[in-house]
Every structure is written in C-alpha cells, then in structure tokens.
Amino acid sequence: MEAPVIEVSHVGKRFWQGKSGAFIALKDVSFNVGKGEFISIIGASGCGKTTLLRMFGGLTTYDAGSIKIRGSVVRGVPDRIGFVFQAAALLPWRSVWDNIALGLTAVKGVLSESEKRSRVDAQIELTGLKGFEQSLPHQLSGGMQQRVGLARALVAEPSVLLMDEPLGALDAFTRMRLQEELAAIVARTEATTVFVTHDVDEAVFLSDRIIVMERAPGRVNQIVTVPFDKPRVRREFIGDPKVAHIRDEVLALVTEELLSRASTTETAFRT
Amino acid sequence: MADRVASMSVTSFGVADEVSDDLGEPKARSDRPSRNLKRILPVVSVLVVLGLWQLIGSRINPILLSTPTSTISAFGHMISRGQLIPAFFTAMEDLWVGFGLAIVVGIATGVLMGRSEVAEKILDPYINFFQATPLIALVPLVVIWFGVGFEARVAVTFVLAVWSVIINTFVGVRSTPSALIDVASIYKLSRWEVVSKITLPNAVPYIFAGLRIALGKALIGMLIAEMEVSVTGLGGLVTNYGNSFQTAYLLAGVFTASVVGVIGVILLNLVKRRFFPWVGATTSEQQVRF
Numbered sequence A: 001m002e003a004p005v006i007e008v009s010h011v012g013k014r015f016w017q018g019k020s021g022a023f024i025a026l027k028d029v030s031f032n033v034g035k036g037e038f039i040s041i042i043g044a045s046g047c048g049k050t051t052l053l054r055m056f057g058g059l060t061t062y063d064a065g066s067i068k069i070r071g072s073v074v075r076g077v078p079d080r081i082g083f084v085f086q087a088a089a090l091l092p093w094r095s096v097w098d099n100i101a102l103g104l105t106a107v108k109g110v111l112s113e114s115e116k117r118s119r120v121d122a123q124i125e126l127t128g129l130k131g132f133e134q135s136l137p138h139q140l141s142g143g144m145q146q147r148v149g150l151a152r153a154l155v156a157e158p159s160v161l162l163m164d165e166p167l168g169a170l171d172a173f174t175r176m177r178l179q180e181e182l183a184a185i186v187a188r189t190e191a192t193t194v195f196v197t198h199d200v201d202e203a204v205f206l207s208d209r210i211i212v213m214e215r216a217p218g219r220v221n222q223i224v225t226v227p228f229d230k231p232r233v234r235r236e237f238i239g240d241p242k243v244a245h246i247r248d249e250v251l252a253l254v255t256e257e258l259l260s261r262a263s264t265t266e267t268a269f270r271t
Numbered sequence B: 001m002a003d004r005v006a007s008m009s010v011t012s013f014g015v016a017d018e019v020s021d022d023l024g025e026p027k028a029r030s031d032r033p034s035r036n037l038k039r040i041l042p043v044v045s046v047l048v049v050l051g052l053w054q055l056i057g058s059r060i061n062p063i064l065l066s067t068p069t070s071t072i073s074a075f076g077h078m079i080s081r082g083q084l085i086p087a088f089f090t091a092m093e094d095l096w097v098g099f100g101l102a103i104v105v106g107i108a109t110g111v112l113m114g115r116s117e118v119a120e121k122i123l124d125p126y127i128n129f130f131q132a133t134p135l136i137a138l139v140p141l142v143v144i145w146f147g148v149g150f151e152a153r154v155a156v157t158f159v160l161a162v163w164s165v166i167i168n169t170f171v172g173v174r175s176t177p178s179a180l181i182d183v184a185s186i187y188k189l190s191r192w193e194v195v196s197k198i199t200l201p202n203a204v205p206y207i208f209a210g211l212r213i214a215l216g217k218a219l220i221g222m223l224i225a226e227m228e229v230s231v232t233g234l235g236g237l238v239t240n241y242g243n244s245f246q247t248a249y250l251l252a253g254v255f256t257a258s259v260v261g262v263i264g265v266i267l268l269n270l271v272k273r274r275f276f277p278w279v280g281a282t283t284s285e286q287q288v289r290f
C-alpha cells in the first residue's frame, strides 16, 4: 500500500487562555490519510477541528507529537496545499477572477502568463462562475462566494485539499448542489482531502472515512469507514439501508457525546 | 478666525456628503411634499441668513460686519486687481504640496507601524506626543529651521496633517481580518504582496477617513503659515485686509479659503469613487451551526 499523504501521530495542543490557564485543545490525536482519500472530521463545536486543520496547513503550531505531509514534518505552510476557509475569506477589493488567481501566487514563476490565465478560466468554468469574472465578492450570493473560495484553493492543483466547513453557511438546497460539485471536482483532481463539517449527512455522502471527535480535551472518538464506491448518486445513496446504518452510527456517536455532556452538566447543577 | 472658518467649511460640506455616503439612498420613502421641503430648506435657510446679514450689515459700521453685496463687489475688485487669483493658487500650492507629503509619508509610516510591532513600539511615543501637542506652538521653530518662504509653509501644513494619516493607516492595516492574513500565508504571498494586495487595500476606507480629517488640519496649517509665517496667499490677504479694517475684502478672502477646502473634499471623494468603488461594500457572512 502507498505511503499515507498525511500522518498525524500523538498530536497535542494547548492554548494559554489568560487567567483561566492552559486549555487542552487537542490530546493524543493520531490517524493517517491515504493518497486521494476523502476524510471528514466531525464533532461538536470546540472539539478542535479547525485547530487540527490549521495545523495541517501550517497556520497553527502543535506542541506534542508530529504531523507529516508527504513524508516531511509540517513546519510552516506546506507546498501544494489548498485551503478553503470557514467563511469564504475573499478579498473584497478584488474581482472574482483576481481572487481565484491569488491561488497561483506560489507557482507564479513556474507558469507563464497565458497558462495562468487558462488555469483561472478553467476553474471559473468548473465552479460555474462564468459571467461573474469581473464581479466583486459582495455582488455574489453566499454560495457563489464559497465557490470562489473553492476555485482559489483548486486553481494551483493542490495534492492536498483542506476545507473548514466550506458549506456551513449555505442553505440546504445550495449545499446539496455544491456537495455534488465538490465530489466531482475532488474525484477529477484526485486530491487528498480533509473536510471539516457539522453535518452528518454531508460527511457520509462525501467521505471515504469519517473521524468523529470528542471535546474537552479534543480527541478522536472513532473512525467510521464509508465503504461505498464513487461517484455516488444521491438518490440511490440515500435510499440504501446500509448507508442509513452508517449515518445512524455516526449520528449516535455525535449525539452520545452531546447527551453525556448534558447529563454531566445536569448533575453538576444538582450538587 | 481663519482656522475656524476653514475647518467649518470642510466639515459642514463633509457632513452632508457623509450622510449620503453612508445611507446610499434616501432612508425612508417619505411623502413627496415633505421631501421637497427638506430639499429646499437649506437654500431657504441660507437666503434668510444672507438677507438678515444684508439688513443688519447695512445699518451698522461696515468694519464690524460688512454686507453680502459689498463682499461680492470686494471679491470682484480683488480679481480685477489681479490679487485673488494668484493668492488662490499660492494657497492651493501650499496646501497640496504639504498635504501631498503628509499623505505619502503618513501612509508609508502607518503601514510600517501596522506591519511591524517593533516599528510600532519605537514610533508610538512620538505619535502620542505630537498628537497631544498643540502643533501651532511649533510655528516659530519651523521659521527658525525653514525661514519664512514656501518650505516653511509646506512644513507647517505637513506637520499639522500627517498624524491623522499615520494613525488611520496604522489602524486600518491592523484591522485586517486574520482570515485574510491566513489566506496570504497559505498562498505564500511575499511581504510586499501582503501589503499591496491585502493590508493596504484593507486600510483604504480608514485612510480616506484620515485624509478627510488631515485635509481640515492641512487647511488650517496652510492658512496659519500664510498669515503668520510669510503673509502671502489667501492667509496673507486676510491678514492684511484685517489689519486695514477692510472687512468686505477680508470676508471675500475667507470665502475663497472655503472654496479651497471644498475643492479638496470634492477631489478626495472623486478619487475614492473612481479608484476604490468597493469602499463601503460588505462581505460579512454568518455561520450556521447545529
């Protein structure tokens, strides 16, 4: 079997939160992500999903264990990664086209001007933003803004794609459409993908494996495999009882944590 | 006196403009008669005050108040004598060279402070000191250093204006959302690209707000310098006519100084609309969670 693209072993992270002292955001997190694999991370708010993803992207340091991408330990921003942020994080003063082209900054010297242009144009086509090249971000809908963020992450053809709730802010309908687009794009580019989400259905539909996290301290609860071929057709997929079974399993894991937490706070209240 | 008039002309114009800027369109669709009334009210107000001025001014000693009509004829005389136009251009030159330098130096310093904590810590005491000091008190020192010519007037204008530009640029750069700084890291923008593509554009709305304030201060600096340092330009005219008690001429000079200020505000707005159309547009989005 091929070497994993991302290797996470015994990673820990604490934040100093002023007077309240150290807060353990992540504790002993370990898992691997294989080449071309689509991994989702799911878990309650505050369990360290964003922190973990930012570590892969070299935006946050870790203080225990190690993270390797393509065999080398992450120090600073790794090469050839794409990152889709929780809010689209577009430059409000740049057109859609320029925002996408920003994704090519690191490979500027490598590509000729015309190659660069055709790459951006291809992304615009792919993400369905044709006709809006010269629009400013605030002139777009939320879903279109997210697609610009996605196009910016994809334009340099990253081999690792990191996404932090890219569809979190969207309505259910747009969300489903973008899920399908995303699945198609990722399949075509064969990028290794780590996808943070709060949505169980979304995680099941898109992922090869789902990492369910727990909170305080943030750690891996369980890793659930979704053993279904891709491309997945939503209508067949949803109707499949085996899929429903996996969905229930993940949902149980997520809610179990929520419920156990609720009962502990309740007892804490009583005493 | 001059400084009060100068700043008043800038701010009063600015306020009206700010309102239309911020609301975009008239806020409420109020009914027609009252909207028309609102529109003519300022005109009526000005006409009434001018009428009162004419009425009172023509009854008392012209040294005290003069009248609108004699101010206008003084205006005409000063033009035909070839006095006003050169003074106007001297004022414009002093203002825009001093203000222009303040813009360049202020933005550069503000960006440096915004991007480097070391630079911020080093410069911070001076910024605070000069912000708190009534800089007009430094005019004699400027004369010792620069003499009484063009350089001295530019220096006074510059020194009054530059601090607002520095501070606003600094705040604008520092207020860059951390998400955009992350974007810069992920896509490996160089230090210069971070400034030119991200932090400086982010600061633009702040910079324009600073320039608005700085323009008012530059105008004061320019007039003070023309009145106290060189006795030239519009400030010089006002001083001389004041000393000879020719109030109508003095007022004509003052109103011309207002025109200089108004032109400045209009220019700033034109530049903002033409080159930075995205200023004021928002991209805020809400997160939905379970």
Ligand SMILES: Nc1ncnc2c1ncn2[C@@H]1O[C@H](COP(=O)(O)OP(=O)(O)OP(=O)(O)O)[C@@H](O)[C@H]1O
Binding pocket: A015, A016, A017, A023, A025, A043, A044, A045, A046, A047, A048, A049, A050, A051, A052
């Ligand atoms: N820079 C920081 N300083 C201090 N504490 C932090 C910092 N960043 C994150 N934390 C803490 O670490 C924990 C994990 O945060 P993180 O943003 O990774 O959560 P998350 O799982 O992404 O949550 P959400 O689903 O709400 O986005 C939180 O409790 C948060 O308070």
Ligand SMILES: [Mg+2]
Binding pocket: A049, A050, A051, A086, A164
């Ligand atoms: Mg998060």
